[in-house]
Amino acid sequence: MAEIAPVSGVRLAAGAAGIRYRDRDDLVLMELAEGSTVAAVFTKNAFCAAPVVVARQHLAKIAPRYLLINSGNANAGTGENGLAASFETCRLLAAATGVAMNQVLPFSTGVIGEDLPTEPFARAIPGLLAGLDENNWEQAAQAIMTTDTVPKLASRRFEVDGRAVAVTGMCKGSGMIRPDMATMLAYVATDAVCDREILQQVLEAAVAPSFNSITVDGDTSTNDACVLVASGASGVDVSDAGSEAGRLFGQAVQEVCMELARAIVADGEGATKLVEIQVDEAASEEQARNVAYTVAHSPLVKTALFASDPNWGRILAAVGRAGVQDLDIDRVRIWLDDLCIVSRGGRDPGYTEEAGQAVMRQDAFRIRIALGRGEASARILTCDLSFDYVKINAEYRT
Structure with missing residues (x-):
């Protein structure tokens, strides 16, 4: 310290x-x-x-x-x-x-x-x-x-x-x-x-x-x-x-x-990963934060983070349900650190599972999402959801 x-x-x-x-x-x-x-x-x-x-x-x-x-x-x-x-x-x-x-x-x-x-x-x-x-x-x-x-x-x-x-x-x-x-x-x-x-x-x-x-x-x-x-x-x-x-x-x-x-x-309860979620090219900061928090709070995304599983479809689905009106999915891009995983509405042509897993095996990394809608951005920090989180909170009063 x-x-x-x-x-x-x-x-x-x-x-x-x-x-x-x-x-x-x-x-x-x-x-x-x-x-x-x-x-x-x-x-x-x-x-x-x-x-x-x-x-x-x-x-x-x-x-x-x-x-x-x-x-x-x-x-x-x-x-x-x-x-x-x-x-x-x-x-x-x-x-x-x-x-x-x-x-x-x-x-x-x-x-x-x-x-x-x-x-x-x-x-x-x-x-x-x-x-x-x-x-x-x-x-x-x-x-x-x-x-x-x-x-x-x-x-x-x-x-x-x-x-x-x-x-x-x-x-x-x-x-x-x-x-x-x-x-x-x-x-x-x-x-x-x-x-x-x-x-x-x-x-x-x-x-x-x-x-x-x-x-x-x-x-x-x-x-x-x-x-x-x-x-x-x-x-x-x-x-x-x-x-x-x-x-x-x-x-x-x-x-x-x-x-x-x-x-x-x-130090999140049971956390093994520290993840920064950066949302760029939003129409407003509020929109950017809503997308970031939707991804961060998805149990499916959080458990994939814990497993070091580059299941990019979970991230894509969270972005899609974040309440962005008239979202043009062809303009959305998503990266793990500097590795592009999504572009033009689907998996980026240069993406490989091996490269995605290499990023997600790190103790800390960034998920970056570009919405293609404006110039606003937001950044939040989150962590994964592990077995220990359930155990700690299930046993909290015992």
Whole structure:
């Protein structure tokens, strides 16, 4: 793992609260320096989890000082009991730190439909406060994992007039991944100074090509959240988006988000292949994305990817049912990396099964589709569908 840069003004701690798991950390505390600005995006799932409701409410009222994240229990589909539990976890931390209750943002991930116990939070909070340290990013990333097999972290540094700025992020996500705002849970922090409105714009610009352009299985979680924190500790102001500092900041945040998003797909439950789907020559970006997601979500395509089977007819069929009106199939071309497999409505004359299989045996490759309809394009990342995906999700609650 590449070196993870600490972010001045942001301290983290992880501990074993025993919320669901035994003998592993499952609760994370992030402390934000006073004066920090915070931006966030949340799931668009109508059954959003209680912590999402509470975090949205709190963020709209006051600048947060703490983020409290638990794994093992999503506190989703829990009605009024779930809201009460989320509010109580905030109250417990506020009482222990002296901040206002709405200066705590709660986050949860794990099993849906089970009441969240608050006693473990009460027991664990004193230890978390004692363990806060700006170097605890890796421990925190491990503690928020559920079916993830590896912690996911990324860092970038840049300089403005000789002053260094750090951008570091962590996320969790492996299954139930087709985010409709961000990813399952992601936290990115910087020591730059940034106006909240600009910070929100930077976050949304970074989320679009990264977390909002990935899919493992087409499922949008009830708990998706992505948070961007600017502590201001470096003194470098990046609030002018048109300045060199603003440009470097936006680039660094986007690079961190892209790296984390790629890590989620690579760690997709049971995944053995990382596949980029690029759709070009569409009439609109929406059309391009619809085609890309139709291919990515096809169980037949995904199982062919797992088998390294160049069954190009499955890809062709997915493109054909993607809802493109009056599609001229003679203008559609499809490639595996640089190997053309489809042209003029059928198999390309130069294509061979051996060459197709050679591409699909790789751990990572690209499916490129040209629709011949315009100049718009879209790119998403996905993975294959393996035996292990079914096993992991069939046994998730056992």
